[in-house]
Amino acid sequence: MKLTTKLAKIKLDNPTILASGVLGVTAAALNRASKSGAGAVTTKSIGPQRREGHDNPVVVELDCGLLNAVGLSCPGPEESLRELTKAVKSIDKPVIASFYGKSILEFGHMAEFISKAKPDFIEANISCPNVGEFGLPFGCSAKTAGKITKAVKNSTDIPLIVKLTPNVVDIRAIAIEVEKNGADVICAINTVGPGMKIDVTSGYPILSNKTGGLSGECIKPIAVRCVYEISESVDIPVIGVGGVSSGIDAVEMLMAGAAAVGVGTAVWHHGVDVFQKITGELMDFMSENNYSSLDEIIGRSHG
């Protein structure tokens, strides 16, 4: 039985990927996730400035997932580059360097900057708010998403993943534009919402930022639908992220068309061992249903 999969030209031992922003603040943490069985690991999104992020509370624990507003904390580009370089050198699996900018130009600069560490992929997180254009996330406009993709492609030779937000009317249009401008892989989805949780005793929204992105079990149906629509519309591979915590969840993502699955919030309940758990369950499913490779599962639901 084969669990290997491919993203652009890069091979993964198994299809599980540590999602951005979960654990991956340090090289050591990325290494731990890799040793615990992740097929690839993604760094927390690296930004152009040192940022403390939002004050606590930055997470709300819900029955069906998490609300988070960590606020893209970042020790600054130089220190992030040092951790990234250390990660690339010490980890024997693909390392994905997630990053963001506050303008199209800055996305290009950041891509060039983090490419110095020679990660296997860079991942443009275009789900963060765009300060310039109406404050909407860059990823909400197909045109802007395309421009960012192009700016990044012009700044680096490292394969590019573009990570999309689900909070749009038509994710297909955005995926098409991103592919057209040269993206090598699409990652979907980032958090849903934003949402809000109010403590009714004090009357305060719990998150200091008031609103935060929804993740975990409750967003899986949205993630599966997005992955299905994207893989229907483009030819480049898709990383399916959102609510994956079991082998069956992974199968569902793969059937929707994903070539690999990102895992974030599931680390909360299952710890870093979640990667081994998912691949174990995935193998059980494959042997019970007579699948011998992931290729037979990927995209199956498209008939």
Next chain:
Amino acid sequence: MIEMVKIAGVREENPTVKTFTLDKQIDARPGQFCMLWIPGLDEKPFGFAKLNGNIEIMVRSVGSYTREMMSLDEGDLIGFRGPYGDGQFKLKGKHICVVSGGVGIAPLLPLVDEALADGRGVSVIHGAKTKQELIPLEKRLGDDVSLTLTTDDGSCGMEGTACDALRELLDGGVDQICACGPEPMMKSVLDVALDAKIYCQLTLERYLKCGIGVCGHCSIDESALMVCRDGPVFEAKQLVKSEFGRYKRDKSGAIIDL
């Protein structure tokens, strides 16, 4: 999930430390912690200074959040979530030596309660810079505990550090050490314990954000053990050859020397 809990009582321990009794009982282990939320201000981690009956939280005023806590009174509400932390104190030895620096005594108190109830011998070393910064412990600990006080300036008890006192106590049959306090102090305790080959557990303080092992902000080099999830109590062997005693990360994640 955060729940608003009533403060059932406040006790002043010394000019900068207060103990808050919360109108809440929980099932937790010594060493575990909670996140306390002051709506509109911030949310910060605190250990449990008492676990049987209503829980107690002992707080030292060091910055804007803890200063605000000092103004809270009986009847006020505070947001509570927890208990958290898989790394907890466990009783292994027959004679446990508890080493504490200042408010570091807080999470060790439930351990002392547990050890006494279990009929084990307990020595407590409690150190601070000056007499004023010591926590009054005689009544809380009772007669079954041997208490050694130390101050850096000799204004009360033995002159020197808590670790100096530990070295002197080691011949007395101590077979387990549990420590909490400023990191340089704990680094010395760790070295003494390793040297004497005595089982030792220590708590680690790092900047906590999510508190539930997701954001990764409190992960330590190179093991990537997370203080909030794998700690906050660690065994000595988990901390050798780590960042412990050398550096930590600030709110942004940038490395700062200790």
